[in-house]
Amino acid sequence: RIQALVNGEVKQEADTGDLIFDVPTLLEHISSVMTLLPGDVVTTGTPKGVGPLKKGDVVEIRIEGIGVLRNNV
Numbered sequence: 001r002i003q004a005l006v007n008g009e010v011k012q013e014a015d016t017g018d019l020i021f022d023v024p025t026l027l028e029h030i031s032s033v034m035t036l037l038p039g040d041v042v043t044t045g046t047p048k049g050v051g052p053l054k055k056g057d058v059v060e061i062r063i064e065g066i067g068v069l070r071n072n073v
Contacts, residue, residue: 001064004049006057012049019044 004012016023026044030036053059057073 001062003060003062004046005060005062006051006053008058008060011051012047014047018047 002012002014002016003010019026021029026042027036030042036042053073055073059071059073061069
């Protein structure tokens with residue numbers, strides 16, 4: 001499960017099973033055209049719920065089993 005929160009409010013929520021291509025397929029394709037290194041980030045697009053951010057907002061990305069990434073705008 002993946003969630004995006006803005007100022008503590010869930011704005012997006014999805015599962016990797018909702019992707020058009022599964023993660024192994026994405027990684028296979030990407031690694032066929034470039035070398036992936038530890039720390040590389042693969043972006044896959046975004047589910048519905050995208051909205052504007054403003055100065056002072058706190059954005060959190062929560063990935064089940066991995067952790068939380070928190071950034072201030």
